[in-house]
Amino acid sequence: MTFDQILGHKRQKEILNRALANGRLAHAYLFAGPDGIGKRLMAMALARAIVCEEQRGCGNCLACRKIDHQNHPDLHILEPDGKAIKIEQIRAFQRELNLKPLEAPRKICMIEQADTMTVGAANALLKTLEEPRGDTLLVLLSSQPNRLLETIRSRCQPLPFNRHPKSRIQAELEKQLGIASEESHVLAALSEGSFKKAFGKDRDLYLEQRRDLLKTLTGLSSGSILPTLDFADQLAADKTVLPDILEIFQAFYRDVLMTLQGRGDEELVNLDLKEKIHRVSAREDVSTILAKLEALVEVRHQLDRNVNRQLAMEVLLLKLAA
């Protein structure tokens, strides 16, 4: 992957290209930005541009191909071992750094999910990060840069990455998956500007079942409790899709909130359910919607803490149907 093949991030590309051209590449970068927007691709492209025999990351030469296959001897990739990057990994890597690069002009080290470094690991990295031996390039990738130690952050040149605009994701979804614009709109709106999220969504759930789910949800009333409990039962049954379903609910109520605030339709997520949204917004007001959204946020918290799913769903639905 060369820089050109990466979608968006024009400014970041420019910065890196210019630094490459002027020989002003810093020894440590921190690529910060949400998950799945291309930080790693960018780091790989940078690595290729450095090792490439033709100095441009051609993708054809041996060095570039080695980078692509991740078996270049001078490219070190540190990833979380289990949940965290541990101090042993850092130490092993530091031993590597004592050696001269084998093929490339400089050694390149990528630390993925750098925020998962343990405190010990992060501290052990400090001196290396400040003044690495020889000619080393360190690239830290992180979606949660605030979780890194201040001392780590201060030693890197920050390179923030922005989310992709919805339109770009939508266009890409349509191009690559060949789905209709209404559907791609839903996926793109829920992707938070991350390609990974947009493509990773369970399309059947988000596109097909969504309507049914929302239909049942809006059909609930506080008068008859049995359908509510049945629905809770149904929701609680599958642990894996539950977060996604809650996200769909959240998106729906957000749409209602937006409509209540008199926002235009183009901001809605569920473009295809306009009538339903308008119908619901007619019988709600801002405070009740906010209460419902709050309930949804709360239940997600609770699910993270392993509460009884069925109970949580029942409580949630009673609140939503109220």
Add this chain to the structure above:
Amino acid sequence: MAYLVLARKWRPQNFTDLIGQEHVSQTLANAIRSGRIHHAFLFTGARGVGKTSAARILAKALNCDEGLSDQPCGICSSCTEITAGQGLDVIEVDGASNTGVDDVRELRENIRYLPNRSRYKIFIIDEVHMLSTNAFNALLKTLEEPPEHAKFIFATTEPHKIPVTILSRCQRFDFRKIPLARVASRMREISDAEQLTISDRSLSLVARQGEGSMRDALSTLDQVIAFSGEQVDDEAVQTLLGMVDRRLLLDTVEAVLQRDSRRALDAVRRVDQLGLALRRFTQDLLEMFRGMVICKVVEDPAEMLDLVGEELKELKALAEEASLDDLQRIVTLLMKTQTELVNSSFPLLTLEMSLVRLATLAPTQDLAKLISHIESLEKRLGSTPLPKPQHPAQRPTPNPTPTPTARPAPAPAPAPTTPNPSPDPPPKKPEAPVATSTESKGWQGLVDQVKQSRPMLGSVLEHGRLLKLELPVIEVGYTKGSFMSSQLQEPDISQDLEVLTTEYFGQPVKLRVLAVDIEQQSAAPPSLVEEREAKETDRMRRLREDAMEHPALKSVQDIFKGEIKKVIPIDKGFV
């Protein structure tokens, strides 16, 4: 040699370069000049303020070939070696990577040997807070009395993690954060030397990013240079730093203050379209509101906010519109939003929700105003004749029947065996001046209420003899010199009691404690406890009589030839 980032390239090489830390450099320079050099130093302070640099400068000063001086020459072989990090006698240890006790033992092995060619053997341990406890302890003896040729310099950002035994053996220097102006002026020097064109405004923006850390500021400057080359224009700096356009922020703030949720959502949409980080936006928004709070409470906020001219004026104008309470509420809510954004699965929604909430917040009423309002209402009510505060829930006698004899209502209920319960009030002193003036508000009621909130105080009162109850004066008698009377005379207790009585009677009451002589006791009215006891014995007598008369008991006596030893009433609570 590859490109060096500015922070490394411009690492201070002597004490004069070390800006913002004059208190450290001067102390060290004086120590060197006077030859009173401690053997162990601890440098602490935030990141990027010059700890490691100071350690290296100190090492150079101590080992300079030109002689011990506070101005290391920087050209002798010793100085250049230290700068390059190759000094034989200056050993820089990464404390975070060599944390174990074995590493320290190795160091102790080393320390015995004389320096190769310099005056001192200097051990710089950076990030020393990561050493293990054992490692620290292994250092203790060496650190206390190292050989004459050894010097230790420790540097850390987290001094609280260092054992006190280590701290007490070191001379500690706390490095301060560097003031914005100093950072900016140093960056001006550097950028001139690097032949950069950059405006003062941009420089101060970049410097502010550092938050008092030189390295952070220089990293950011590097970033700016990487983006825009040697000619830096202001706009590029703004976009690069991911700064939310000030206009957009002001718009949002205005929308929130004017409770225009529609406009606030508009702002979120623009942020979203620009692809800006929502957390950053929230952060900036929070900072704006913080600035407004400061504008409200501080006379001259310019220094505290690091803002000048236009920006400050705008902020002040906005602050005029809002009340302090509102602003504080907004700040609190935004802080909550900020933490929520971290774990939110739908951050856009989180932000939208919180902005809608902010914009629909009901304006707060100033608490002081509310209170004064209530007070004026009270006064107005007070002038009309219904001043009796009601304590229906606490009143033990639900229907205030003015019994001149003040028969306490919760008197022990009649025993089950008693056919006609307590026909007559127990004999008591008729002259007891009981609760005639305040009708329902009798002495008994007061004691009951005091008992509810302060049981001990209540029981003290129970033992008192009510001598006089003519509001606003109550006189209570106690046996002369008794414990109870001395208790009641203690200032804080009597104060408490005053409050309680005032509350009960709804008017200020003067409670006087009088001493009663033992001889007079028979003349004085009985205390509540005595009354109760009298009643109790009375009741017992009647119970016994009733029990004796009972036919079942009689037949038992007849059949078994029994004898009645004791009559025990079934617990009166249940009869």
